[in-house]
Amino acid sequence: MQKATLEKIFEYASMPMHGTLSRKLRKNLKLQVGEGPIYEGAVLFLGDEFIRITQEKGGEAINTYYNWEDIGSIRTFSKVEE
Numbered sequence: 001m002q003k004a005t006l007e008k009i010f011e012y013a014s015m016p017m018h019g020t021l022s023r024k025l026r027k028n029l030k031l032q033v034g035e036g037p038i039y040e041g042a043v044l045f046l047g048d049e050f051i052r053i054t055q056e057k058g059g060e061a062i063n064t065y066y067n068w069e070d071i072g073s074i075r076t077f078s079k080v081e082e
Helices: 003-013
Strands: 014-016 023-025 029-033 038-040 043-046 050-057 060-067 074-078
Touching: 003 014, 003 023, 003 043, 003 074, 023 029, 029 050, 038 050
Parallel strands: none
Antiparallel strands: 014 023, 023 043, 029 038, 029 074, 043 050, 050 060
16 A cells, blocks of 8 residues: 555544644544554554554553554544434
8 A cells, every 4th residue: 555545544534633743533433553453542643754653541651653664454443323
């Protein structure tokens, strides 16, 4: 998958955080990179060479870094509106 396509998916799934280069996942949306963990309420940083996903768990901030070239798939999860 091309980097430009991946960036569009990440941008769709998140919204800019005021005053920073980071983006927060949209409310009621979950994200999975490859077969990795499912993120909810996480903060994304889309760098030139990598993506950082920060999630809070148990009072800790957990940063996970992904290389653009190593991402084969992205899944988004959201509730179906009736």
